[in-house]
Amino acid sequence: MAISFDSIPASLRTPGAYIEFNNELAGAAGIMHKIVAVGQRLPTGTQVEGEPVRVTDPSQAVSLFGRGSMLALMIAAALGANANTELWAIALDDDAAGQAATTTIEVWAPPTAAGTLMLYIGGSRVKVGIASGDDAAAVATSINAAINADLDLPLTATVSTDTVTLTARHKGDVFNALDIRTNYYAEVMPAGLALTIGTMAGGTSNPDLGPAIDALGDEWFNWIINPYTDTSNLVALETELGDRWGPMRQIGCRAFSAFSGTHAVTGTFGSGxxxxxxxxLGTGASPTPTYSAAAINCAVAALSLSIDPARPLQTLTLPGMLAPARHEIWTRQERNLLLYDGISTYTVDRDGTCRLERQITMYQTNSASLADASYLDICTPETLERIRFEQRLLQSQKYPRYKLADDGTAFGVGQAVITPKIWRGELLALYRVLEQRGWVEDYTNYDRLLIVERDSDDRNRLNWRDTPNLVNQARVFAGKQQFIV
Known part of the structure; x- marks a missing residue:
């Protein structure tokens, strides 16, 4: 009997037609891409710490993680940018040893006319009604009441005479970057009113990412929204991502973060x-909190990368992200420098729309500490990840229970036997498919350099080395016009 059956025994004597089904040639499979957001919850949330939960609606996140919590705000930002990619979340509690960031708003000149004070906290607008006869204390009381009335804000307020003290709902240094300002859209301040708004400071000790990393287990999440950029958490995340990328786990993913600071501070951070x-993503002076910016960036990138990992993300809009004031927008030269510091950049349209300019990884040097651009753009690891998945899928779907023989073996047609030559042909055929998808190029050299062989020590093992030539992205168009007059 030449054909290898899976279920029909060779010892049948009872008459009948026995037909089994085998899906090895069906080839119908795909990745259900998933994002996981990691962030802090409030005690008012119902979700326990360190347990992944799927989230489909911002109101669900409010119930799970508490209204005004970091994680609820991250989920709202992500879903506002992309409601199609499956989204999960892992809640963390505040570090008990941490401190909450604080600042003050001091009213030092009362209004001379009625009006409305437009206060922006982390990019969210708070309207404060001002009466013409209000003194400084009355204005401060109104500001305090308006802030505490908005339960979705990332901070709370207390008032003492003419000064309002603002305190982040969570502990951690991530909230030191929380932006507080007035009149973002050039609204008019009530006549005579003058305020002094301090800078958020004093926040210390972000939660440890360890419980979230443990909670990931061996589940394949393609992208992580990471709100923390302190060294300890980044080292832990880098270690985990490297392990997930490796050949023993093969569940690689990319983590999206954001950093707020001056150009110099941002460059220093990235180069480290x-x-x-x-x-x-270097957010600069954007009012949008870094944790929300990271969520928006990840959601936008994930939607595009899930469709085509090799297609660049440049010009994609970042819905919900507010631009810096015009005089604070980084120039092209400044952004170009950051792209050599491992920092991704964005541009701002005249109407304030923020668009991705170039999504790069933080990889900058090789093991010899020499400049290395091999993993510069996020499309590179994303495309490699998908190629590996397709090769694994091909093996597991088409050759799950095959025998291995040398080339030239005269086995019967229909036998579940694979040889190096057969597998080489499969890899070449797959490369053609990937070429049609626009992920790779240069089939001729791939064919020339492809090596497939049976292991000389372990005869049950088939080894190969291939050299996929990843397609590049059209990023820079340079022309020279030699004009004639």
């Missing part, structure tokens, strides 16, 4: 990291 699986 070096990892091909973390991408960090």
């Amino acid at each position: 990291r070096n990892n091909e699986h973390i991408t960090c």
Whole structure:
């Protein structure tokens, strides 16, 4: 009997037609891409710490993680940018040893006319009604009441005479970057009113990412929204992502972070990291909190990368992200420098729309500490991940229970036997498919350099080395016009 059956025994004597089904040639499979957001919850949330939960609606996140919590705000930002990619979340509690960031708003000149004070906290607008006869204390009381009335804000307020003290709902240094300002859209301040708004400071000790990393287990999440950029958490995340990327686990993913600071501070931060699986958006003076910016960036990138991992993300809009004031927007030269510091950049349209400019990883140097651009763009590890998945799928779907023989073996047609030559043909055929998808190029050299052989020590093992030539992205168009007059 030449054909290898899976279920029909060779010892049948009872008459009948026995037909089994085998899906090895069906080839119908795909990745259900998943994002996981990691962030802090409030005690008012119902979700326990360190347990992944799927989230489909911002109101669900409020119930799970508490209204005004970091994680609820991250989920709202992510779903606002992309409601199609499956989204999970892992809640963390505040570090008991941490401190909450604080600042003050001091009213030092009362209004001379009635009006409305437009206060922006982390990009969220708070309207404060001002009466013409209000003194400084009355204005401060109104500001305090308006802030505490908005339960979705990331901070709370207390008032003493003419000063309002703002305190982040969570502990951690991530909230030191929380932006507080007035009149973002150039609204008019009530006549005579003058305020002094301090900078958020004093927040210490972000939660440890350890419980979230443990909670990931061996589940394949394609992208992680990471709100923390402190060294300890980044090192832990880099270690985990490297392990997930490796050949023993093969469940690689990219983590999206964001960093707020001056150009110099941002460049210094970026140049201190070096990892091909973390991408960090430099937000500059954007009012949008870094944890929300990371969520927006990840959601936007995930939607595009899930469709085509090789297609660049440039020009994609970042819905919900507010631009810096016009005079604070980084120039092209400044952004170009950051792209050499491992920091991803964005541009701002005239109407304030923020668009991705170049999504790079934080990988900058090789093991010899020499400049290395091999993993510069996020499309590189994303495309490699998908190629590996397709090769694994091909083996597991088409050759799950095959025997291995040398080339030239005269086995019967229909036998479940694979040889190096057969597998080489499968890899070449797959490369053609990947070429049609626009993921790779140069089939001729791939064919020439492809090596497939049976292991000389372990005869049950088939080895291969291939050299996929990843398609590149059209990023820079340079022309020279030699005009004639």
